[in-house]
Amino acid sequence: MNGKDYIETQVLTAQPHQLHLMVVDGALRFARKAAQDAQNKNFEQAHFALDKSRDLVAELIGGLDPTQQPEMIEQLKALFVFAYENLNHADVKQEASYIHNAIKVLSIHREAWCELIEQLQSTTTNEKKTVHSHEPLKPPHHLEHSEQVHQSQSWLT
Numbered sequence: 001m002n003g004k005d006y007i008e009t010q011v012l013t014a015q016p017h018q019l020h021l022m023v024v025d026g027a028l029r030f031a032r033k034a035a036q037d038a039q040n041k042n043f044e045q046a047h048f049a050l051d052k053s054r055d056l057v058a059e060l061i062g063g064l065d066p067t068q069q070p071e072m073i074e075q076l077k078a079l080f081v082f083a084y085e086n087l088n089h090a091d092v093k094q095e096a097s098y099i100h101n102a103i104k105v106l107s108i109h110r111e112a113w114c115e116l117i118e119q120l121q122s123t124t125t126n127e128k129k130t131v132h133s134h135e136p137l138k139p140p141h142h143l144e145h146s147e148q149v150h151q152s153q154s155w156l157t
Contacts (some may be wrong), residue, residue, distance in 0.1 A: 017117050020063065024110050027056035031087065031103050038096040050091040050099070057084045057106075079105060 034049035061080045064073050083102040090098035 017113075017120065020060070021110070021113055021117070023056050023059050023063070024106060024113065027053045027060070027083075028103060028106050028110065030056065031099055031106065034087075034090070035096050035099040035103065038090070038094065038099060043094050046094075047091055050087050053102070054084055054087045054091075057087065057102075076109075079109060 030049045030053035034046045034053060037043070037046035037049060057080055061077060061084070064077055064080075066073050083105045086098040086102040086105075090096065090102070
């Protein structure tokens with residue numbers, strides 16, 4: 001399996017929260033490369049790296065679902081737009097300080113995202129322990145008292 005196949009397998013089998021982290025990591029990787037290239041006055045290579053980083057940040061913006069927690073989504077969108085605009089300014093003005101602004105914001109987001117993933121995984125693990133406890137299952141509440149007649153109404157009647 002070559003590198004491309006490995007990455008493709010990783011992407012195809014990843015959970016949504018892992019995919020988000022992969023995109024953030026890619027945006028950071030290319031932004032750091034652009035910063036290094038800009039420092040070395042290799043502006044053409046910096047441009048290509050900035051372009052890839054901006055594409056990934058645009059993916060982050062496009063992946064936001066405004067129907068889920070709209071206020072939080074607007075804040076995340078503003079964060080990603082800030083990073084995108086700084087990457088764009090860095091490219092146009094050939095100024096590395098803008099790249100560092102974007103890297104800082106994306107790095108903070110990455111740290112927060114990793115903490116969230118850890119919390120979700122620990123919550124999921126605790127839920128699995130609760131679900132798989134060795135307590136006997138109780139019958140549904142309507143079967144506990146079999147002498148009660150259960151009457152349901154259909155939405156058709």
